């Protein structure tokens with residue numbers, strides 16, 4: 285197995301690279317280091333610095349490397365940035381995806397794994413947790429691009445006999461996390477607690493209500509879903525989440541418990557585009573991928589906090 289991971293120098297992609305290397309696969313990371321870091325790429329993986337929007341370069345890499353599997357994590361990851369600049373978001377998240385899909389179609393790639401976002405493709409859900417058959421109603425340019433990405437993946441798959449799976453992540457947290465992504469609050473809280481600085485809890489509708497609610501899934505569990513998707517789940521999209529809602533305030537308290545210290549808290553109202561609550565039902569992933577989340581929030585936050593504290597120390 286020779287696997288290309290786009291965005292493999294980023295937070296989640298680098299954990300997926302670790303998991304694929306542990307299987308004994310040959311791993312090549314393509315990343316432009318726009319938000320990723322060279323040091324995130326595991327030692328056993330080969331690194332190619334390239335922009336996925338560079339059609340000729342990507343085609344040449346695919347011709348030379350002859351990948352059997354492609355795992356597509358590269359993306360513009362910020363919802364607020366997508367609202368500020370929808371064209372840039374679409375440039376990377378739609379046109380960049382098409383460059384990669386085109387390169388797959390023209391080479392011998394057997395399977396393509398597309399990384400979608402369960403936190404945004406369902407928009408403002410009528411009921412929680414979301415299931416895969418719920419309407420897709422994205423409310424941000426980022427969510428629109430991820431939704432379109434799933435449909436483009438399906439199209440290229442059926443037009444070219446390319447097997448594919450889409451993974452709709454909830455809010456992923458863990459070591460090496462980037463503060464700008466969908467679960468960036470965990471990285472931000474870790475840094476603030478370590479610095480002893482005050483934190484802001486957004487999304488409060490009434491004083492003391494603890495802010496918005498999210499479904500936090502540990503990055504090691506997410507990497508395991510990417511391993512399962514190599515062989516299973518063809519032609520389907522799966523929620524990768526826990527179905528558990530956690531208030532931002534409760535998340536902070538759990539991190540403070542892991543740190544053994546508290547910091548001052550300011551509660552703020554919802555920000556534009558903030559969804560009040562979101563969680564994903566992972567039952568379909570249990571049936572189709574044999575995947576379920578295994579790491580408790582307490583254990584995952586403890587591992588994450590320790591990583592941030594060691595990085596500072």
Ligand SMILES: NC(=O)c1ccc[n+]([C@@H]2O[C@H](COP(=O)([O-])OP(=O)(O)OC[C@H]3O[C@@H](n4cnc5c(N)ncnc54)[C@H](O)[C@@H]3O)[C@@H](O)[C@H]2O)c1
Pocket residue numbers: 290291292293294295296297314315316317318319320321334335336337356357358359360361376380399400401402403452453454455456457462465466467468
């Ligand atoms: N973090 C979450 O909670 C979450 C939730 C749902 C979906 N996702 C998706 O997971 C994927 C990984 O996100 P992450 O949180 O690890 O973010 P990240 O920023 O750490 O990773 C994205 C990687 O893509 C690279 N990249 C960006 N534009 C590129 C380009 N034009 N060419 C080549 N490489 C490029 C970046 O340098 C970075 O290494 C993304 O597709 C994101 O949309 C993340």
